[in-house]
Amino acid sequence: MQKRLIVNHQLLDIMVLRLCHQLIENHGDFSDSVILGLQPRGRFVAQRIQSTLATILGKQVPTGFLDTTFHRDDFRRRETPLTANATKIDFLVEGKNVVLVDDVLYTGRSVRAALDAMIAYGRPASVELLVLIDRLYTRHLPIEATYVGRQVNSLQSQRVLVEWKDQQADEDNIWLITKTEE
Amino acid sequence: MQELSVRNLLGIKDITPQDIQLIFETADNFKDVLNRPIKKVPSLRDITIANVFFENSTRTRLSFELAEKRLSADVINFSSSSSSVKKGETLLDTVNNILAMKVDMIVMRHASPGAPHFLSRHIKANIVNAGDGTHEHPTQALLDAFSIREKYGEVAGKKVVIIGDILHSRVALSNIFALQKLGAEVMVCGPVTLLPKYIKELGVKVETDVRKALAWCDVANVLRIQLERQQMKYFPSLREYTLYYGIDKKMLDSLDKEITIMHPGPINRGVELSSDAADSKQAIILNQVENGVAIRMAVLYLLAAKQ
Secondary structure (H helix, E strand, O other): OEEEEEEOHHHHHHHHHHHHHHHHHHHOOOOOEEEEEEOOOHHHHHHHHHHHHHHHHOOOOOEEEEOOHHHOOOOOOOOOOOOOOOOEOOOOOOOOEEEEEEEEEOOOHHHHHHHHHHHHHOOOOEEEEEEEEEEOOOOOOOOOOOEEEEEEOOOOOEEEEEEOHHHOOOOOEEEEEEOOOO | OOOOOOOOEOOHHHOOHHHHHHHHHHHHHHHHHHOOOOOOOOOOOOOEEEEEEOOOOOHHHHHHHHHHHHOOOEEEEEEHHHOHHHHOOOHHHHHHHHHOOOOOEEEEEEOOOOHHHHHHOOOOOEEEEEEEOOOOOHHHHHHHHHHHHHHHOOOOOOEEEEEOOOOOOHHHHHHHHHHHHOOOEEEEEOOHHHOOOOHHHHOOEEEOOHHHHHHHOOEEEEOOOOHHHOOOOOOOOHHHHHHHHOEOHHHHHOOOOOOEEEOOOOOOEOOOEOHHHHOOOOEOHHHHHHHHHHHHHHHHHHHHOOO
16 A cells, blocks of 8 residues: 655645635625535544634634435445444524535545435525545546645545544645555 | 344344444434434335235334335335235245335234244345244334433443233343343343243343332333233233232332333233323333334344345
8 A cells, every 4th residue: 555645734734724715705704604524534624624714703613514324325335334423413504505524525426415415404505515635537426616625636546535633643634545456 | 334244133132232232323323314304314215125014013013114214215015914815825925926026125023933034044135023923023122222222321231120921022032132132131020920931041030029120120111911912811800910010100109219111012001001100201112112213224224235
């Protein structure tokens, strides 16, 4: 396995700060907007976005975590069943501008499942997508992000790993991992 | 990623404590789904499930049907009373005819112990035992244990007494297996005539005095007298049974602690449980019914992955 660092922790901090300012341009003080992090890995991005926005705006933006397991289209096409994570949304999505947040946009299937899952919590006024990494030319569905940290060219055999200190990593880093024949 | 160790849910005896924990964790998520404005997920939209009931059922059948529909499965219902079984068709022929219609899972209730086990040796579809005679009723035991876990945080270390017609109860046997696998202490209590002769072999305490049993336990799971399964008189009269084994609010108030009352339903009000006890704050009977849907959703979801 080969690991190549594509975004280090300083760059990741700058990236998150830029994304937050882009969000503020469109959502102002977030009085009508909410953030939904997609479980499991989008949750950490959403928490980082929320804490950075709190520093800039001086207020906590409503942030929830959305699990899409039961709405995915690859159930029974896998070796083992998908394990669900907790959904935690303690606010109404009805009529709100929702920003879905995930770490990596790859095929677009997770985001499709998220749109499906989100409808159970009401009809949002609008939905946007924020991702740290957009893997180019890999989409299975016509889904694109509104806010992108960085676009990456990658092979199908590769994967992108976003590491957070919150998850016991040494530093916040983003890696491109290539599986090699042992 | 975890998965069940079995491809059919025939009984609690066949599954591991890890399986039970996985079912509980999955049910936690489905319980969350059931409390959303839209209580439906598309997980099983490509699955067809047949509910094959050779015995009467209200709660279990409704609960399974609702669980299936909440998971977006296609559902067909079969009831023996209005079917060709009356014309002499065998169980295997009946089920094979249903399977020929491209059914993926069978939820079956049958009066004969071992009927789903027999079927599992002859068909490829996943089978869920919804009760086989006086043998097992696995999903009932799972939802009972899940309700105890919800109330107390965990099942391990809890003292649970099963009171009533132990001899004819599939709920009792499945409960004993489930509770023991989760680390609870189990006692059975009832008239000697309604206690199986070798019940102690299962590692349970045996008590014939209901007051002593209630003083011992944290949770009392009260069973219905199953007159429909009784081929002879096991006690002089229902009135006498109520006198010695019926539980009322006064009896509960006389204890120096607040125990939890459970009942798998349907309740014979005024026989095994008085109305004031069944409707008291100590009773979690309706929570059991609510949890039944989440547990059955979890079982169906996890088994569907084993196709």
